[in-house]
Amino acid sequence: MDVIRIGLIGFGTIGSAVADYLLNNSSYLKKKTGADFKLVKIAEKERRKVSSRYKGLLVSRAEDIIDDPDINVVIELIGGIMPAKSYILKSFAHKKHVITANKALLAEFGSDLLCASKDNNVTFRFEAAVCGGVPIISGLSESLVANEIKSVLGIVNGTSNYILTVMEREGISMREALKIAQKKGYAERDPYLDLEGVDSAHKLAVLVNLAFGFYPKFSDIYYEGITSISNLDIKYALELGYRIKLLAVAKRSTGNSIEARVHPTLLPLDHILSSVRGVYNAVHIEGSLAGKLLFHGKGAGKNPTASAVIADLVNIAEHLGRKDYINRIARDSRIKGLRNISEISSRYYLRFMAVDRPGVLANISGILGRHNISIASVTQKEKGRARSVPIVMMTHEANEMDMKKAMAKTQKLKAITKKPIWIRVEG
Amino acid sequence: MDVIRIGLIGFGTIGSAVADYLLNNSSYLKKKTGADFKLVKIAEKERRKVSSRYKGLLVSRAEDIIDDPDINVVIELIGGIMPAKSYILKSFAHKKHVITANKALLAEFGSDLLCASKDNNVTFRFEAAVCGGVPIISGLSESLVANEIKSVLGIVNGTSNYILTVMEREGISMREALKIAQKKGYAERDPYLDLEGVDSAHKLAVLVNLAFGFYPKFSDIYYEGITSISNLDIKYALELGYRIKLLAVAKRSTGNSIEARVHPTLLPLDHILSSVRGVYNAVHIEGSLAGKLLFHGKGAGKNPTASAVIADLVNIAEHLGRKDYINRIARDSRIKGLRNISEISSRYYLRFMAVDRPGVLANISGILGRHNISIASVTQKEKGRARSVPIVMMTHEANEMDMKKAMAKTQKLKAITKKPIWIRVEG
Structure with missing residues (x-):
């Protein structure tokens, strides 16, 4: 029987939910997976956060977990870039599998972290980082x-x-x-x-x-x-x-x-x-x-997030017998990069607030036309008691840069009383 | 590098989609998973179904796959109970991992098959059996x-x-x-x-x-x-x-x-x-x-289903290094059995077709009341030119057996011209 010895860094809302789950459900998990999950250390600076039943597991420094040769899996739940990044990199270097929910860190340094986990032939999982309990x-x-x-x-x-x-x-x-x-x-x-x-x-x-x-x-x-x-x-x-x-x-x-x-x-x-x-x-x-x-x-909340962390833990347990790193997230070398927002095409919803006088619609649609923006529908609303009336348009597909320029120009029209609103349309 | 040698039993719509995928995407899969997926044999009785590029892989009997010691994974896509069941059991006995999309077989004999796979310490996967491409x-x-x-x-x-x-x-x-x-x-x-x-x-x-x-x-x-x-x-x-x-x-x-x-x-x-x-x-x-x-x-279609079969295949490849069977589907011994439909409770939608005369509604609601069925809303529709009018009711939660009895009684009312409709309500 595999024994999975877990070190938890960070005992906030999610960390405590994960700890509680592991404490209360170890026999269920053993039955379901055949593995024995043992939470052996918790690193948390604010000792008062940690309830008394975990005091025996409490260590003051993350290094007490990272340097412990008996720990197989590190769960990082402190968030933020530093020191989380260095904790994870050191854990990899010590051949530990790592689970995190740290989306900011993944967004900024995900590529480095994935490479480092691969180089050290350990698993790096982060189901909880995106949409909590949704297994995306x-x-x-x-x-x-x-x-x-x-x-x-x-x-x-x-x-x-x-x-x-x-x-x-x-x-x-x-x-x-x-x-x-x-x-x-x-x-x-x-x-x-x-x-x-x-x-x-x-x-x-x-x-x-x-x-x-x-x-x-x-x-x-x-x-x-x-x-x-x-x-x-x-x-x-x-x-x-x-x-x-x-x-x-x-x-x-x-x-x-x-x-x-x-x-x-x-x-x-x-x-x-x-x-x-x-x-x-x-x-x-x-x-x-x-x-x-x-x-x-x-997508959030301590329990849905804990659900994702435990799923990652079970997955790691299942792969402990493997000799190779599993390269699920292979780099596609054909992809050159991100397209700049100014290069995209979209349909748009537009709203102008305009003084209700002759020629306004002609002015707006003239500007749009000169920027290759074709109008799919127009609704001019009733004036009511306001000084200006809303004019709502849906466009056909247009280029973002053209739209940006056109909106800047319409904003300068005398009859336009507020900054025009433009919102992209999908589907 | 792991080499996964695959035998495919059944070359229908899904089988051919799986074969085509493996033929065209082996280098992509290798890059993504580090494993080498080789379709080595196809068993299909109707030889004319099999396009010429697969003729070299064609064998006439499923046993030519099941008995082949070089094959690690058997994909069963013939459907139906027999001979699919015996093919799968024999494959397990020959220590082969099995993938199937056969929901009828799983519904009838899933328990036996899961036990047999466990006894033989092989993996049995069936993502494609429920909702095709949806990873349920x-x-x-x-x-x-x-x-x-x-x-x-x-x-x-x-x-x-x-x-x-x-x-x-x-x-x-x-x-x-x-x-x-x-x-x-x-x-x-x-x-x-x-x-x-x-x-x-x-x-x-x-x-x-x-x-x-x-x-x-x-x-x-x-x-x-x-x-x-x-x-x-x-x-x-x-x-x-x-x-x-x-x-x-x-x-x-x-x-x-x-x-x-x-x-x-x-x-x-x-x-x-x-x-x-x-x-x-x-x-x-x-x-x-x-x-x-x-x-x-x-939930259906050859490509979504093939997507699920390939996901199972990759999962098996990832677990080839494991020594143990992964007991993900542990039996919960507390569960005693299924509740009979007559014992359930539900809210109900009811529709009666009744001759439009005084007292009908009283008769119907009297019967419902005597069977502990409480009415949440009633709508009697306009008569129009039809002989009878629809009376539509929503009930509060009621017992199914009570409902069944009540419906049988209302049906006997003289004013009721058609078998009453009753549909369960959820959510």
Whole structure:
């Protein structure tokens, strides 16, 4: 019988859930997997975080785990770049398998870490880093191993999705919805990483690597959050048959390049991703053989995340007998790099706020036309009591750079009273 | 480098897709997995099915594969119970790992086959048997290994789901929708296994085993297909905020029993399963840690199925170095058996066709009341030119046996002109 001796670095919310699970379910896991999982050390600086029943396992330095020759598996759950990165690299050097949930680290240094794990012939797993309990990492790298991936579209930030859901349901502003989310514990006090799209971009970097065998430079990933989304646009989009979602988009593009971008996106109501509500996450994958797949579930929370960490642990246990590193995430040398956002094509939703006087529509559509942007539909709303009226347009496919230039020009029109809104459309 | 020598039994649609994939992608697979996959023999009785480029691999008897000591992995794709069962058992006895897509065989003899594979310390995989390209088998047994599963709800028959989708969209009858499905290749000439729920029940048997560690006797699984569903009920259900789906339901129930049943089911429109359209499949799982998960994708077709077979093959390759059998599907000895359908509780949708005269509603509701069935809502439709009017009811939770008795009694009422319709409600 294999004995898996585990060292846990970081005893926060997720770390304690993992420890509790291992403590309470060792006989179940033994029966299910034939292996004996033993949590032998916990490294946590804030000793008061660690409940008394784990005091016997507590060590003060991560090195007490990393340098322990009896430990096979290190679970890193402290988050952040440093010292997590050096802990993981040292664990590899000491021939330990590593599990992490650290998406920021993977986004920035995933390529280095994967290489180091390979060089040391150990396993490196991170199911919990993307979408918590949703098995998207093993889905992409294992279940879809036979497929050339065409695209990955994901709602991968529960906070943003919850806020958009509440804005639509209650007809309230982003700011009001954020307050509700914070009250419910769905948004942090400083929600920047979530609302500005950074967290989604971290996850997208990991997904791009798994889907396309190419690790993007994190700074090359375009991201834009939901802070500029108003409930007016949510309402108009719905009237047109679309719902606004914060989408992480990755696509195989022309010239062996990859598109990777995070931004608010109009999705048709009959697209399955548009029915993803509240704090749920979902990833939609198109593969060459399997066709279109959707994985949907809870993307955060201590239990879903612990579920993913344990799955990784069991997988490592199953592979302990192997002599070779399993090179599931092979580099695809054909891929040249990420396409710059200015080079992409998309359909767009546009909203202009304009003084209601003759010639405005002609001016706007003239500018669009001169930038090769073809209009698919226009709705001018009733004026009501406001000084300016909303003009809502859907375009045919257009180039992003053209759109950017056209929007800058329309903004300068005298009749335009606010910065025009433009949102990409998918599906 | 590991060399995986593969024997393929059965060269039908899926078999040829698997062979083509292995022929065209061996260098890709080698790069991705480090293993060398070689298809070395194909057993197919109908020699004319096998295209010329495979003639060199063709053998006439399955035994030529099973008895070949150089073959590590047997892929069984002939379907049906015999001789598939004996081929698989013999392969195990010859220490070969086996992959199958044979859900009927798994439903009837899965328990025996799993035991035999364990006794022979070989791997037995069948991702392709349930929902084709959707990784529900590895999802349940690997990604969710840490979870106690509470329930599994699945739309696992694409033909039935397509027909229900078309009936709703076009407002046509089952018979007309079936014709369209047959024309499109989505329904077989003899659609019995699909429309009567047998295929769904086969898949449910496999899912129950993975979810609850208990292999049900196939004959204990209750199933009922969609042949009695009329577009009238689809329409009335929609008016009430529900959509009718053929659902495979498995739940942990009281007294360590399991509910396992297949039947048309009303699902609330905001339940994510109700948005599964056309030939798509989806399985909704509730786990103790991961919470609610949905897997959605194409459940049939040669490419999605081949995708699953190749994923199994790669998994086997990864485990070749292992000395032990991996006991992922451990038996849960607490589970006593399946709950009989008459013992379940559910909410129900009821439709009566009644002559429009005083006292009918009182008669019906009197019978329901005497059988402990409490009515949540009633709608009596306008008469129009028909002799009888539809009375549509939604009940609160009631016992199935009570419902059955009550329905038999209402049917005897003089004012009732047709057999009453009763459909279970979920979610």
